[in-house]
Amino acid sequence: MNYMMHAFERFGILINDRIVRTPVGIASMAGIVDAAYVLERAGNIGFAFIGGYAIDAPTMASAKSLAAGGDRKEFLYEDPVEELKVQIARMEKSDVVLGINLRASSPDSFRSLAKALGDTVVYEIDAHCRQPAMVAAGCGEYYLRHPDALCASVRALKEEGVTVSVKFRVGVADDDPALAAALWKAGADILHIDLMDAGSARLRQIRNSCPLLIIANNSITSFDRMKEMLQHGADLVSLARQSDERTLAGLDAAITRFADEEGWYNAPKQLCRGGDIRALAFCCMPVKECPLIPTLARIGIPREEYIQMKLGAVRGTPLDHGSQTCFGSLAWCCKNSTPCMFRALTLKQHNISPKEYMRLKRELSETIMSRVFP
Ligand SMILES: Cc1cc2nc3c(=O)[nH]c(=O)nc-3n(C[C@H](O)[C@H](O)[C@H](O)COP(=O)(O)O)c2cc1C
Numbered sequence: 001m002n003y004m005m006h007a008f009e010r011f012g013i014l015i016n017d018r019i020v021r022t023p024v025g026i027a028s029m030a031g032i033v034d035a036a037y038v039l040e041r042a043g044n045i046g047f048a049f050i051g052g053y054a055i056d057a058p059t060m061a062s063a064k065s066l067a068a069g070g071d072r073k074e075f076l077y078e079d080p081v082e083e084l085k086v087q088i089a090r091m092e093k094s095d096v097v098l099g100i101n102l103r104a105s106s107p108d109s110f111r112s113l114a115k116a117l118g119d120t121v122v123y124e125i126d127a128h129c130r131q132p133a134m135v136a137a138g139c140g141e142y143y144l145r146h147p148d149a150l151c152a153s154v155r156a157l158k159e160e161g162v163t164v165s166v167k168f169r170v171g172v173a174d175d176d177p178a179l180a181a182a183l184w185k186a187g188a189d190i191l192h193i194d195l196m197d198a199g200s201a202r203l204r205q206i207r208n209s210c211p212l213l214i215i216a217n218n219s220i221t222s223f224d225r226m227k228e229m230l231q232h233g234a235d236l237v238s239l240a241r242q243s244d245e246r247t248l249a250g251l252d253a254a255i256t257r258f259a260d261e262e263g264w265y266n267a268p269k270q271l272c273r274g275g276d277i278r279a280l281a282f283c284c285m286p287v288k289e290c291p292l293i294p295t296l297a298r299i300g301i302p303r304e305e306y307i308q309m310k311l312g313a314v315r316g317t318p319l320d321h322g323s324q325t326c327f328g329s330l331a332w333c334c335k336n337s338t339p340c341m342f343r344a345l346t347l348k349q350h351n352i353s354p355k356e357y358m359r360l361k362r363e364l365s366e367t368i369m370s371r372v373f374p
Pocket residue numbers: 027028029030051052053101126127128129167194217218219220238239240241242
């Protein structure tokens with residue numbers, strides 16, 4: 001098996017129909033992160049967003065004025081399509097899954113770029129930039145104050161059949177979870193979230209409001225912080241300012257080792273320990289007063305339906321076993337980080353390794369997510 005297939009077995013991540021080798025990547029920095037920057041670090045990352053690139057007259061004028069102001073670097077060119085074609089071509093032979101971070105002020109600008117460049121890259125809408133000149137041009141944070149305009153641009157790109165990411169900072173829109181849900185409904189594929197210092201509770205709220213792939217960003221420079229993000233709903237993490245080889249290589253090695261040991265590299269914490277709704281895969285039968293009951297009420301799944309959903313999802317799979325466990329099936333059993341003799345015995349009897357157990361719980365959580373977010 002080649003190493004990309006190994007990577008798929010290990011992490012199970014696809015973006016734009018391509019295998020992502022590792023859930024560590026590079027976030028854009030205007031004037032700095034281009035194909036050359038990414039290729040220098042390609043051995044330690046799975047994905048990268050180059051840019052941001054201004055792609056229409058208002059945003060290109062803003063980029064020029066920012067660069068002329070002297071305190072910001074910007075990518076400047078006469079023709080954004082030509083420039084992006086050159087950058088994309090440089091990445092052609094790389095395993096790094098490529099995205100382009102874009103500043104544009106109208107759905108048509110995104111649409112015509114997608115027509116010109118095609119679907120080999122992820123299109124990331126920059127709803128993040130807070131430079132006044134960009135916001136005045138109708139992009140960056142402008143979109144967070146005008147979510148309808150943002151959703152219109154997502155829809156325009158989706159009509160061209162491309163994969164869409166939205167990059168934004170939390171705490172700017174009126175309601176981040178509502179924004180996430182609206183972006184999902186508009187067709188977005190990826191949320192690339194700068195969490196600032198909001199912490200993992202905000203990330204969990206967003207995870208609980210949509211089934212999209214989530215990239216967590218901001219100061220994720222240690223494995224502890226990376227794990228914190230992965231346990232609260234992130235699928236991947238990105239780095240910008242500290243995207244040096246040493247930091248990226250450290251995170252890549254640590255998460256690879258962790259995945260090989262544990263099986264489910266971004267398993268949530270249990271619900272009662274602050275986990276997101278993917279943690280329903282580890283929840284008991286609803287028989288006591290605990291965070292499960294309000295969670296089911298919030299997502300609108302009646303108790304009986306939850307029971308049937310989990311039992312139905314494991315029927316015919318190895319998680320069907322477990323007559324000696326608390327609730328008669330491994331479907332209700334806890335995360336493997338909670339030691340339990342009964343679960344251990346059941347797994348041993350049926351020749352299921354702890355790693356395989358976590359892989360099966362991941363499958364169960366995916367089924368649950370698709371039921372919660374039909
Ligand atoms: C110099 C610089 C330029 C940036 N340019 C962009 C940009 O063009 N588009 C964008 O979405 N984010 C941009 N960002 C934000 C970063 O992608 C990232 O969200 C932020 O720096 C926080 O992540 P970090 O702590 O890993 O740096 C920029 C950040 C810096 C420092």
